[in-house]
Amino acid sequence: MFGEIHNAEELWYRFLDDFAEDFVYKHFPKEKAEALAYNDLIVRMNAMGEKLEKWMSLGYERIMPDDVIDFDYCTKEGDRMRSTLVAEQEEVVKAVLDAVKSGGGLIYVDGPGGSGKTYVYLCLINILQGMHLKVIPIATVASFFHLNIKDGCKTSTIHLQSAEAKQLAELDVVFWDEAPMSPKSSLETVDQLFRDVTKIDKPFGGKVIILGGDFRQCLPVVDRKGRDEQISNSIKMSHLWPLFQVHHLKTNMRAQNADEEWKSWRWSERRRRTGVMEVPEDLRCDGDLAEEIFGSLLRNGSDVSEISKVAILSPTNQQALQMNQKVMEMIPGEMKTYYSVDEVGDNQNIHSDAANFPTEFLNKMTPSGLPPHKLDLKVGALVMLLRNLDVRNGLCNGTRLVIREMGERVLRCAFISGPNEGGDVLILRIKLSFDSGIPFVLQRRQFPVRPAFAMTVNKAQGQTFDRIGLLLDASIFAHGQLYVALTRTRTKDGIRIWAPEKVMHNIVYKNIL
Numbered sequence: 148m149f150g151e152i153h154n155a156e157e158l159w160y161r162f163l164d165d166f167a168e169d170f171v172y173k174h175f176p177k178e179k180a181e182a183l184a185y186n187d188l189i190v191r192m193n194a195m196g197e198k199l200e201k202w203m204s205l206g207y208e209r210i211m212p213d214d215v216i217d218f219d220y221c222t223k224e225g226d227r228m229r230s231t232l233v234a235e236q237e238e239v240v241k242a243v244l245d246a247v248k249s250g251g252g253l254i255y256v257d258g259p260g261g262s263g264k265t266y267v268y269l270c271l272i273n274i275l276q277g278m279h280l281k282v283i284p285i286a287t288v289a290s291f292f293h294l295n296i297k298d299g300c301k302t303s304t305i306h307l308q309s310a311e312a313k314q315l316a317e318l319d320v321v322f323w324d325e326a327p328m329s330p331k332s333s334l335e336t337v338d339q340l341f342r343d344v345t346k347i348d349k350p351f352g353g354k355v356i357i358l359g360g361d362f363r364q365c366l367p368v369v370d371r372k373g374r375d376e377q378i379s380n381s382i383k384m385s386h387l388w389p390l391f392q393v394h395h396l397k398t399n400m401r402a403q404n405a406d407e408e409w410k411s412w413r414w415s416e417r418r419r420r421t422g423v424m425e426v427p428e429d430l431r432c433d434g435d436l437a438e439e440i441f442g443s444l445l446r447n448g449s450d451v452s453e454i455s456k457v458a459i460l461s462p463t464n465q466q467a468l469q470m471n472q473k474v475m476e477m478i479p480g481e482m483k484t485y486y487s488v489d490e491v492g493d494n495q496n497i498h499s500d501a502a503n504f505p506t507e508f509l510n511k512m513t514p515s516g517l518p519p520h521k522l523d524l525k526v527g528a529l530v531m532l533l534r535n536l537d538v539r540n541g542l543c544n545g546t547r548l549v550i551r552e553m554g555e556r557v558l559r560c561a562f563i564s565g566p567n568e569g570g571d572v573l574i575l576r577i578k579l580s581f582d583s584g585i586p587f588v589l590q591r592r593q594f595p596v597r598p599a600f601a602m603t604v605n606k607a608q609g610q611t612f613d614r615i616g617l618l619l620d621a622s623i624f625a626h627g628q629l630y631v632a633l634t635r636t637r638t639k640d641g642i643r644i645w646a647p648e649k650v651m652h653n654i655v656y657k658n659i660l
């Protein structure tokens with residue numbers, strides 16, 4: 148990745164045993180292990196915006212490692228979990244099993260954070276896998292279905308003759324969580340894709356599709372677009388929406404032990420209206436929010452697992468960037484600065500003046516989704532990945548890591564949570580592109596990370612923290628943001644709000660709920 152390769156094939160054969168080692172270790176026969184390693188390399192290079200075929204094209208079989216499934220375990224675990232479900236969760240399980248029996252069905256599981264959606268999916272995945280069905284929980288929809296982000300997810304780049312198309316055709320059940328955050332075009336493209344790969348002209352090619360999520364939370368981001376565009380872009384406005392059978396989970400399973408007063412404050416009807424409300428006195432922070440949230444943790448040299456349980460949230464990206472810089476300066480140790488190389492990308496539609504934009508202008512651009520030109524890092528800092536680098540191995544857009552070592556050309560980081568917790572991973576500089584709302588393509592070569600002490604409310608959706616600081620010096624500007632922010636912790640004690648006006652704005656688009 149660092150420069151030109153003169154003889155890729157020679158390199159491949161010289162290190163073939165090392166490339167294939169992981170797969171041999173997982174008991175794949177040598178020949179299969181080599182094919183798997185080759186395909187793995189294709190996936191990794193794709194994630195970094197490079198094509199292996201540019202350097203070599205060897206005739207390996209196009210296969211991916213299928214996880215080995217213990218069907219008996221799945222059946223037992225599915226039965227065990229099912230016996231613990233509350234009635235409304237059991238309704239979902241029954242509906243899905245009915246859909247499987249009748250050869251297809253579309254189900255939407257509506258539930259606020261903590262209502263047990265993930266628990267039901269897990270129970271169902273076990274039951275369905277125990278029945279030898281092919282089930283897939285999708286982590287990132289755009290990446291899984293190869294949706295074209297540039298055209299607003301209106302097309303997929305999966306070729307109908309490809310191995311991916313064959314895998315899709317063989318699936319039985321798809322779980323798609325946080326669906327309200329996807330634009331309706333992605334739902335419609337996936338519907339067409341399934342019809343094409345199965346050659347069955349039924350919704351989603353007759354698959355069982357389970358969407359889940361909470362329309363009280365943030366909607367898909369539509370750059371520089373207002374309320375009407377956001378609403379019309381929602382999956383609820385798709386022609387497919389009426390085909391979904393909707394199930395509601397209403398019991399808050401997460402806050403079982405939280406104080407009743409807080410539960411009712413968070414979940415009350417009042418929060419479902421647009422308006423201004425006073426920040427409760429006991430939640431107010433009148434001093435320095437960064438100090439209050441991170442001060443003692445950083446000074447006491449707390450473990451990264453403790454630091455990762457707190458965060459500062461803000462409505463805008465600019466505020467999050469400033470707050471991150473502030474917290475980074477509070478960490479003891481030497482700061483290292485990495486500067487990106489920015490240029491206007493190759494694009495035939497390029498605006499004629501764009502090619503003349505001075506580099507300093509490009510360097511100053513800080514769009515969300517791109518790392519900054521000047522990236523300040525320290526050992527021990529938390530960072531968030533900004534691209535899907537290796538989804539199978541947990542390196543997804545939004546994954547949080549801690550910096551262990553900073554080299555000139557590589558960062559050694561470690562996972563801070565999940566199945567790979569503590570495991571090392573090397574992050575290289577890659578070329579990232581951005582062209583939304585500007586008349587040219589900005590190409591930035593930089594490590595695809597940004598500090599993760601502070602993040603936008605939209606980015607925090609789906610995560611739970613012990614403690615958050617909410618920065619409200621610019622008001623909330625979109626549907627669901629206040630709701631998402633106030634539901635990231637289990638208890639009221641975990642929330643501090645910095646709002647100079649001592650009020651918070653709530654925005655709710657009624658026709659989405």
Ligand SMILES: Nc1ncnc2c1ncn2[C@@H]1O[C@H](COP(=O)(O)OP(=O)(O)OP(=O)(O)O)[C@@H](O)[C@H]1O
Pocket residue numbers: 231232233236258259260261262263264265266267400401609
């Ligand atoms: N029937 C159940 N029995 C025991 N524990 C449960 C049950 N349902 C949910 N839980 C627990 O409640 C907590 C919240 O559930 P879960 O994570 O599934 O909610 P969720 O709706 O997916 O939330 P989010 O959208 O915030 O991720 C979890 O700790 C989960 O293990």
